[in-house]
Amino acid sequence: MPKAIIESIINLIYPLLCIGCNRPNNNGESKGYICNDCYSNIKRHTPPFCLKCGRALIEIKNIQSGICPTCLNRQYNFHRAWSVCNYEGLIKELIHRFKYNQKIQYKTIFKNLFEEFIATFNILRDVDLVIPVPLHPVRLREREYNQSQILACMISEIIKKPVAEDILVRIRNTKSQIDLDEKSRINNISGCFAVKDGIKIQSKSILLVDDVLTTGITLSEAAGALKELNPCKISALTLAS
Numbered sequence: 001m002p003k004a005i006i007e008s009i010i011n012l013i014y015p016l017l018c019i020g021c022n023r024p025n026n027n028g029e030s031k032g033y034i035c036n037d038c039y040s041n042i043k044r045h046t047p048p049f050c051l052k053c054g055r056a057l058i059e060i061k062n063i064q065s066g067i068c069p070t071c072l073n074r075q076y077n078f079h080r081a082w083s084v085c086n087y088e089g090l091i092k093e094l095i096h097r098f099k100y101n102q103k104i105q106y107k108t109i110f111k112n113l114f115e116e117f118i119a120t121f122n123i124l125r126d127v128d129l130v131i132p133v134p135l136h137p138v139r140l141r142e143r144e145y146n147q148s149q150i151l152a153c154m155i156s157e158i159i160k161k162p163v164a165e166d167i168l169v170r171i172r173n174t175k176s177q178i179d180l181d182e183k184s185r186i187n188n189i190s191g192c193f194a195v196k197d198g199i200k201i202q203s204k205s206i207l208l209v210d211d212v213l214t215t216g217i218t219l220s221e222a223a224g225a226l227k228e229l230n231p232c233k234i235s236a237l238t239l240a241s
Ligand SMILES: [Zn+2]
Pocket: 018, 019, 020, 021, 022, 023, 025, 034, 035, 036, 037, 038, 039
């Protein structure tokens, strides 16, 4: 009996459940185990986007200036950032499990979201090289994989540009940023990145990839380390902000 038929019989007896709403859901791995309703309900950022952090602009005065209230007094070392979703609800939960609970299979959902976003807004056409925000080797051993590296490989497949995994390195194992205020975050992260083989990024347009942008401090610090080697442009892309 063909495999597809056997699978549909098994699904009839033991229906797959959506990881968002727990209702029976026949979307298998191709859709990332999430039902169509839950997938559509993930809140995406929509234009106009903040020209710095990529979040959706809401207030008229911000739409006119092109900059969101959070970014008004901030300078980043990257040219601009893009982010697909609002960091809340189901996507926040999925990213957390992907990062800390070994739920690597959720990457299909993330890939679908990235693909849609990149195609809809026709962005990243000038990128030459994709670089993930690295983990420190000690943290990498604990976690077994770098979630940003998985996402960067995904983006590399989508935009058909190479990913460079060993150019940007983390030379200091920093504390988690979650419970730190903004000033402590800057101190915590300062000087934690270094660049190897800088010649490879000279005159290149680089896309930095991370799972989440909150204050933008980590991505800006990573971009700052790369900037010293004279790339022509550094942008950033995250799944949520
Ligand atoms: Zn659902």
